[in-house]
Amino acid sequence: MATVSLTPQVVFSTESGGALSSATILRFPPNFVRQLSTKARRNCSNIGVAQIVAAAWSDCPAGRPHSGGGGGRARGVASSHAAAASAAAAAASAAAEVSAIPNANVAQPSAVVQAERNLLGSDASLAVHAGERLGRRIATDAITTPVVNTSAYWFNNSQELIDFKEGRHASFEYGRYGNPTTEALEKKMSALEKAESTVFVASGMYAAVAMLSALVPAGGHIVTTTDCYRKTRIYMENELPKRGVSMTVIRPADMDALQNALDNNNVSLFFTETPTNPFLRCIDVELVANMCHSKGALLCIDSTFASPINQKALTLGADLVIHSATKYIAGHNDVIGGCVSGRDELVSKVRIYHHVVGGVLNPNAAYLILRGMKTLHLRVQCQNNTALRMAQFLEEHPKIARVYYPGLPSHPEHHIAKTQMTGFGGVVSFEVAGDFDGTRRFIDSVKIPYHAPSFGGCESIIDQPAIMSYWDSKEQRDIYGIKDNLIRFSIGVEDFEDLKNDLVQALEKV
Numbered sequence: 001m002a003t004v005s006l007t008p009q010v011v012f013s014t015e016s017g018g019a020l021s022s023a024t025i026l027r028f029p030p031n032f033v034r035q036l037s038t039k040a041r042r043n044c045s046n047i048g049v050a051q052i053v054a055a056a057w058s059d060c061p062a063g064r065p066h067s068g069g070g071g072g073r074a075r076g077v078a079s080s081h082a083a084a085a086s087a088a089a090a091a092a093s094a095a096a097e098v099s100a101i102p103n104a105n106v107a108q109p110s111a112v113v114q115a116e117r118n119l120l121g122s123d124a125s126l127a128v129h130a131g132e133r134l135g136r137r138i139a140t141d142a143i144t145t146p147v148v149n150t151s152a153y154w155f156n157n158s159q160e161l162i163d164f165k166e167g168r169h170a171s172f173e174y175g176r177y178g179n180p181t182t183e184a185l186e187k188k189m190s191a192l193e194k195a196e197s198t199v200f201v202a203s204g205m206y207a208a209v210a211m212l213s214a215l216v217p218a219g220g221h222i223v224t225t226t227d228c229y230r231k232t233r234i235y236m237e238n239e240l241p242k243r244g245v246s247m248t249v250i251r252p253a254d255m256d257a258l259q260n261a262l263d264n265n266n267v268s269l270f271f272t273e274t275p276t277n278p279f280l281r282c283i284d285v286e287l288v289a290n291m292c293h294s295k296g297a298l299l300c301i302d303s304t305f306a307s308p309i310n311q312k313a314l315t316l317g318a319d320l321v322i323h324s325a326t327k328y329i330a331g332h333n334d335v336i337g338g339c340v341s342g343r344d345e346l347v348s349k350v351r352i353y354h355h356v357v358g359g360v361l362n363p364n365a366a367y368l369i370l371r372g373m374k375t376l377h378l379r380v381q382c383q384n385n386t387a388l389r390m391a392q393f394l395e396e397h398p399k400i401a402r403v404y405y406p407g408l409p410s411h412p413e414h415h416i417a418k419t420q421m422t423g424f425g426g427v428v429s430f431e432v433a434g435d436f437d438g439t440r441r442f443i444d445s446v447k448i449p450y451h452a453p454s455f456g457g458c459e460s461i462i463d464q465p466a467i468m469s470y471w472d473s474k475e476q477r478d479i480y481g482i483k484d485n486l487i488r489f490s491i492g493v494e495d496f497e498d499l500k501n502d503l504v505q506a507l508e509k510v
Contacts, residue, residue, distance in 0.1 A: 116191060123192060123309055127376045131187030137170065137180050145184045147367045151175040177355050182366040186339070188373055189329070192308040194315050195341035199351045200366065204304060204324025206359040207338030208232050211300060211322060212240065212271070214353035215346065219244040220268035223261045225252045225283075226480055227276035229302075230469050236271075252281035253413060258288060262295040273302040274313070275417070278429045278465055278488045279404050279481070280305065282413035285420055289317025298346070304328070307456075309380040310423040320346055327456030328426070330372040331379050335365045379458065379493055383426025386499065387491040391428045393500055399507045401485065404429040426491040427455050434510045436484035439464055443487070445506035448499060455490030460499060462489050 116134050120126050132145050140146055153172045155161040163169035172178040186198040201207050212235075216222055224236060226249055236247055248265065250257035252272065261267060270292050274283040285301060292299045300320040301313040307328035313321050320342035323329055330337065340350050354360075384407075391405035403410070406417035407424030417424055432439045443451060449460035453468055463469075466484050470477045477483075491499070 113191070120191070124377045126188070126191045127309075128374045130191035131184040131189075132370075136184055138184075145181055145367070145370055147363050148179055148181050149363055150179075176358060176360050179361075179363045179366065181363040181370070182361055185366045185370050185373075188370065189308070189323075189339055189341055192373075192376075193321055193341040194312055195321070195343075195347075197344040197347040197351075198339050198341040199347055199354060200325070200337060200339045200361045200369075201354055202338070202359045202361050202365075203336050204322065204326060204338035205229075205231055205235075207322050207324070207340050208271075208302070209235060209239075210350050210354050210357070210359065211320060211340050212236070212269075213357075214350045215298060215300075215320075216240070216243075216245055216268045221246045221248070221265040223248045223250060223258060223265075223267055223270040223272075223297075225250055225272045225276060225281075227252050227279050227281050228273050229277050230476075232302075252276055252283055255284075255287065255291070258291060262291060262297060267292070267295060267297040269298040269300060271300045271302070273305065274311075275305040275406055275425060275427075277305060278427075278486065280406050280411070280425070280427065280429060282406050282411075282416045282420075284413075284416050285313050285316035285318055289319075293317070300342075304456075305425050305427060306421060307376065307380050307425070309377050310384065310425060311421045313420075314342060316420055319343060325369050326454065328380060328383075329376065329456075330369045331376060331457055332368070332372050333454065333457035333459055333461075335368040335372070337361050337365050337369055380423065380426070382493045383456075383491050384423035386494075386496045387426045387428050388424060389496050390489070390491060390499065390503075391430075394428065394430050394503075397507065399433045399510050401431040401433045428489045428491065430487050430489070431483060432485045432487060432507075432510055434485055436466065438510045439485045439487065440467075441509040442506050445509045446502055447506075448494060448502045449489065449492075455488070457490070458493045460490060460492035460494055462487065 112134065116130060119134065120129055136145060138146055138148065152174050155164065155171070160169055164171050164173065172180070182200050186200050189198040189200070190196070199210075201210060212222070222236070222240070222245060224233070224247060240247065246265070248257075248261040248267075250261065252274075258270070270288060272283050272288075274285065275281060276283075283301075285299075289299045298319045299317070300322060301318045302322045303311055303313050304322070304324045304327050307323075308321075309328075320340055323339050323341075325337035325339055326335065329339075340347055387405065388407045391403050391408050394400045395403045395408060395410065405411060405424060405428045406414060406421070408414060411417070432442055434442070443462060443464050446462055449462040451463060452461050453463060455461055464484075465482050465486050465488055466477055470480075470482050
């Protein structure tokens with residue numbers, strides 16, 4: 001069998017002092033792709049052959065000679081010029097603005113962000129291009145951001161490592177501390193949430209744990225709400241007291257209770273969802289931000305049920321925003337992840353904790369989330385529209401006792417949702433006019449939605465929280481108002497009439 005050489009030729013010219021000029025290129029054999037086996041090309045099809053052979057780091061800032069000695073290691077030299085060429089080809093005017101900034105990836109991130117904002121003026125464009133069209137650290141001709149599967153990163157010499165440690169050289173060190181695929185994802189989320197910084201982690205639950213662990217001191221006090229993801233509540237009730245952290249629990253709309261908690265405790269942080277799970281209660285973010293800040297407390301909003309398309313809590317005064325990226329962000333029910341966005345001062349503390357403890361997002365998961373986010377605005381707009389129509393339909397149906405949806409005038413915080421959300425989300429909760437068994441018959445009779453946990457994906461999902469989330473504790477069901485006839489319905493991207501007709505036939509079984 002003939003041996004296939006995959007080694008690129010590095011062609012360069014030298015100037016005075018031995019520095020490499022901008023003529024540096026990567027040249028591969030013209031028959032390279034043809035020589036790859038059919039199986040290899042098929043396996044590489046999702047991420048592009050360019051990842052396998054030509055992905056490189058822009059190790060050297062523009063205009064700075066490469067610090068490696070000799071011509072034996074041309075990796076960093078070739079990659080720096082390839083990165084510059086890629087940026088210029090990506091978007092001429094904006095890229096020119098970025099490339100004019102020395103060491104833009106490290107020293108001047110705000111300028112890169114500003115150039116991106118000048119180019120991408122809407123959530124739709126940001127969802128597709130942010131973190132990738134400009135500022136991507138991987139030099140490749142691939143349209144999509146490659147998956148970089150590596151556990152560690154190497155340096156040309158000790159001086160380059162020292163430059164990295166002191167912030168003069170842009171790279172990574174170890175897989176737990178960063179990955180270029182994940183970095184592109186973090187930039188995209190920061191752009192959508194109007195955040196200074198974002199850290200992505202292995203799950204939404206871990207994002208909450210890392211945030212609380214990093215920002216609430218031992219002996220601190222937090223405030224949260226009755227209506228929330230149950231596992232978050234379990235963590236706060238069972239684990240935080242081990243660090244001496246106490247907690248006040250209030251009803252979502254009880255601002256008097258919040259003020260009382262702030263007045264009578266040294267509150268470190270108020271952590272709440274909006275909309276909440278499963279009753280979709282809405283908190284006035286601007287109001288509570290002012291209340292918390294007047295007492296020196298932070299405000300963290302779990303915006304998973306809204307997505308950054310419908311709500312931007314940071315612009316309303318929140319200090320941090322958390323998402324379970326498993327839901328709307330990724331949107332395809334095929335990956336688990338989470339993130340924390342906000343001021344760099346705060347996110348950096350979460351990132352440091354995360355680097356020590358772990359909970360790393362796999363780069364393959366980061367790629368799936370990146371891919372999912374390109375259709376985030378399309379999916380969420382579709383889900384908003386279908387969910388509102390479904391909520392209106394259910395509210396008029398004789399076999400429905402009550403509907404919970406912030407887009408309905410009957411919702412107790414409809415006035416808040418209208419002012420701080422551009423859409424009301426794709427989840428509708430409602431109570432069937434029947435008992436436990438009647439509600440089970442309804443659930444078991446639907447044909448299109450999957451009977452499963454989670455929400456926010458392309459496929460509709462339906463569940464009965466009394467069984468799915470609270471089967472082990474009737475006492476907690478009573479405390480938090482989880483009735484036997486409660487249904488949580490996550491609308492996918494199917495046709496409204498198909499979903500409506502399916503629910504109509506299932507309700508006939510009640």
